Amino acid sequence: MEGIQQFVPLILIFAIMYFLLIRPQQKKAKEHQAMVAGLRRGDQVVTQGGIIGKVVKVKEDGEVEVEIAEGVKIRVVQATIATVVSKTEPAK
Secondary structure: OHHHHHHHHHHHHHHHHHHHHHHHHHHHHHHHHHHHHHHHHHHEEOOOOOOOOEEEEEOOEEEEEEEEEEEEEEEEHHHHEEEEEEEEEEEE
16 A cells, blocks of 8 residues: 555656646647648748748648748748738638
8 A cells, every 4th residue: 555655646746747738738739730731822821930921832742832022932841830820711
């Protein structure tokens, strides 16, 4: 019985860490994946580097072509898109 009592604080610490740190981080990662998967042409985005631009083309290999100024386009990895500032309406 004493052996189990020694592990109870360790188990409680792990449970607290799971609910306060691990679980919210997993939820945030899922939301980010859904946001990146939902990128469309015309969406205004901000990259993790702080570049603001409009999505011109979404490529199949995990890249996005972003126009940061008139006639200036850059290729960005989809995972580096931090937020979508304004979304376009889906085509009907």
